[in-house]
Amino acid sequence: MAKVSVKNIGKRYNKTVALKDISFDADEGEIFGIIGPDGAGKTSLFRILTTLLLPTEGSAEVCGYDIIKDYVAIRKTIGYMPGRFSLYEDLTVEENLSFFASVFNTTIKENYHLVEDIYKQIEPFKDRRAGKLSGGMKQKLALCCAMIHKPEVLFLDEPTTGVDPVSRKEFWTMLARLKNQGITIIVSTPYMDEASRCDRIALINNGVFMKIETPQNIIGQYDKILCSVSADKTGKTKIIARIKSVDGVSDCYAFGDKIHIVLNDKDCILNLKKIFESDEICNITPTIEDCFMELNR
Amino acid sequence: MKQFFSFVKKEFYHVFRDSWTMVILLLMPVVQMILFGFAISTEIRNINVAIVAPEHDELTKMITDKLDAVDYFTVNGYFTSMEKLDEAFRQGDIDCAIIFGQAFEENLYSADGSSICLSVDASNSNTATTMAMYAQSIISDCIKELSPYVGAAGIAPDIKMLYNPQMKSSFNFVPGLMGLIIILICAMMTSVSIVREKEKGTMELLLVSPVKPLTIVISKMVPYMVMSFVNYLTILLLATTLLGVPVAGSFLTLSLLSLIYIITALALGLLISSATQSQLVAMIGSGMVLMIPVLFFSGLLFPVEGMPKVFQYFSWIVPARWYVTAAKKLMIQGLSFRYVLQEFIVLSSMAVLFITISLKSFKNRLS
Numbered sequence: 001m002a003k004v005s006v007k008n009i010g011k012r013y014n015k016t017v018a019l020k021d022i023s024f025d026a027d028e029g030e031i032f033g034i035i036g037p038d039g040a041g042k043t044s045l046f047r048i049l050t051t052l053l054l055p056t057e058g059s060a061e062v063c064g065y066d067i068i069k070d071y072v073a074i075r076k077t078i079g080y081m082p083g084r085f086s087l088y089e090d091l092t093v094e095e096n097l098s099f100f101a102s103v104f105n106t107t108i109k110e111n112y113h114l115v116e117d118i119y120k121q122i123e124p125f126k127d128r129r130a131g132k133l134s135g136g137m138k139q140k141l142a143l144c145c146a147m148i149h150k151p152e153v154l155f156l157d158e159p160t161t162g163v164d165p166v167s168r169k170e171f172w173t174m175l176a177r178l179k180n181q182g183i184t185i186i187v188s189t190p191y192m193d194e195a196s197r198c199d200r201i202a203l204i205n206n207g208v209f210m211k212i213e214t215p216q217n218i219i220g221q222y223d224k225i226l227c228s229v230s231a232d233k234t235g236k237t238k239i240i241a242r243i244k245s246v247d248g249v250s251d252c253y254a255f256g257d258k259i260h261i262v263l264n265d266k267d268c269i270l271n272l273k274k275i276f277e278s279d280e281i282c283n284i285t286p287t288i289e290d291c292f293m294e295l296n297r
Numbered sequence: 298m299k300q301f302f303s304f305v306k307k308e309f310y311h312v313f314r315d316s317w318t319m320v321i322l323l324l325m326p327v328v329q330m331i332l333f334g335f336a337i338s339t340e341i342r343n344i345n346v347a348i349v350a351p352e353h354d355e356l357t358k359m360i361t362d363k364l365d366a367v368d369y370f371t372v373n374g375y376f377t378s379m380e381k382l383d384e385a386f387r388q389g390d391i392d393c394a395i396i397f398g399q400a401f402e403e404n405l406y407s408a409d410g411s412s413i414c415l416s417v418d419a420s421n422s423n424t425a426t427t428m429a430m431y432a433q434s435i436i437s438d439c440i441k442e443l444s445p446y447v448g449a450a451g452i453a454p455d456i457k458m459l460y461n462p463q464m465k466s467s468f469n470f471v472p473g474l475m476g477l478i479i480i481l482i483c484a485m486m487t488s489v490s491i492v493r494e495k496e497k498g499t500m501e502l503l504l505v506s507p508v509k510p511l512t513i514v515i516s517k518m519v520p521y522m523v524m525s526f527v528n529y530l531t532i533l534l535l536a537t538t539l540l541g542v543p544v545a546g547s548f549l550t551l552s553l554l555s556l557i558y559i560i561t562a563l564a565l566g567l568l569i570s571s572a573t574q575s576q577l578v579a580m581i582g583s584g585m586v587l588m589i590p591v592l593f594f595s596g597l598l599f600p601v602e603g604m605p606k607v608f609q610y611f612s613w614i615v616p617a618r619w620y621v622t623a624a625k626k627l628m629i630q631g632l633s634f635r636y637v638l639q640e641f642i643v644l645s646s647m648a649v650l651f652i653t654i655s656l657k658s659f660k661n662r663l664s
Contacts, residue, residue, distance in 0.1 A: 050505045052663045071661070072507070080505040086498035090314045091307065102303035103506045145502075 001064070003028050003153050003184040004049065009058035011044050011207075018044040019207045022058070026153075026186060026200075031179050033198030034188040035288065041207040042188040043083055046157045049186065050080045063152050076104075079151030081142050083158040083188075089131025093122055096130050097144055104149030114181075115144040118174050136167025143174065154178065156187040160194065172197045192289035203292050210295045215288060222286045224250065224294060225263040227272070229280050246271050251297060260290060300508065304516035311490065312520045318486070326478050326528045330471075330535055343602050344428050345373040347394040349382055354402040360395070360439045369431050386418055386459065387636060392602075393417040393428045395436070395454075405440075412455065419458040420629045421469045424600045429456050460545075460630050467540040472624035473597030475532050476617040479555065480562045480591055482525045485583040487517055487566030492579040501663065510659040518563045525562075529555045545631025551624065554637065557644045558620040562587075564651030565616070571658045591617040619643045 002025035011019040019041045026032040034042050047053040049060060051071035065073045087096045101108050122137050130141060139159055146154060160168040172194060175185055195201045195215050202212045211218060231239055236254055243252045243261055248268025252261045263269060272281055312318055346364055350357045364370045373391050376382050385391045398412030405411045415432050419425035436454055461468045494500040503513060536542040573579045592598050594612035601612050612618045623640035626632045
């Protein structure tokens, strides 16, 4: 049975449409990623599923409970980590955790095994005020606080935003461990490179789910030819404009220190060789971000 | 219950660890005491005056008519004995009384002369001075006019300042100050602290939990309730030791009254917090909604009796007005519980009303 089941959810703020016709299911022990840029509607969706906002239309069930009618029951069974750091900065690490444990009528001792892996890493700083922690440690503490009452479903809204790459990697390793305990994790992120850590992902933009698939399938379904060329920082926009004017180029965009070029078919690569030395251009397999760009076009 | 206590503990951490909150909480009463040491006196109107005259003769009648004609005074009762006069003072029906001696007019021309006594309710020293001054000048005018040959020196009214014989302004501003400090600390601090949770996003986490709104709300109240009770005691201690303000009535009744007022103020803070989304708005809102009415309508700066009727009616909805009135009766006049029953009832109903509304309007979701 699906732990989270969303049917045709829509949300409007006055006339601004935040979410349109969102539907998906997430199973027990699944990491379901919601990937999209800032302002795509991720936080609105999380707030609706955590019973903080009412949807304008549609319905959803979490752990079999209706998000509108049974909001009290849902609030007991889920863990939620908002996008913004939302713990008490003037309380110490330990005080925060023990406060949130008591909020859910439990104690740190009782459920220590659930958070042990994560909490051990921040335990040396347990007497430090939460506001004085580094970004990565803050997120670990927030995850502990969201986990301490043994939730069945975890909602993590951009848990790795503002966290250094090493901590981000650690964080995903921890999520994988939680998943093995049977917890369903709904996680959102603006970082496309994190998508491969999810079982299934939904690509969201402008309040619409463009695709729901496993990361492998999303890449597999990419039907264009993708090339990459190195480019200096200076004059990047000029080069991109020039490439776009070449026959057979369907899209072209900056990608880190490279430029990615999307071609309609294989032969078009010849046209590019008029601009670049042939060894500068190489065929590459697309990343999730490339798929997102293609879907978004 | 354990949940509630851990909430209360958390609130105390917030208060004790924020050095600015602590400074405001502890220093405000002291600073305000110094500031308000220089109270402002103003002209007053609508003084209710009683006439005590054993015999009605032409001169007493003349003085009475003249008082009634002046728009400061309203003659509000004629008594023949002193007992009834006391009762009228206590009920607050009259602010001052003119007591004519035996056979007033007749004795005026005798060798002994005649006596006239002016009794003034001096719970509010500023108004008392002004009232006495007005009455005195009217009386001497009348006498001069009627019997020029007696001369102004013939009779000098004997002025008695009831409840506050030394006319200390601190008698007036101390109860007012207690009303102000309590409402500022309770209402402003609670509203700001609830709104802070909304602003910092922690309210989002609390909402997504089994916690009942009542637990969140009541636990917020506890630290500020303790703090303002400590402040109430501080002010009282400073007032009695440094300024010589008496606590003529029962200390227990006064404390009970203050506690009810504290709860009313806390509930008001909750109301403000449910209507605002940012700490700044809550702060300004409390300032506008609480501080100004308290300053103007509790009799702290200006006597309410001197205001146009509209404002006098408006003052009825200001909790501080009821508290300050009752506190004055208890502290300065030394009256017993039965004379402040009305204020007790009004404040208690206000508290119940505010708490009900704020719990009803507590949002279970984000707006």
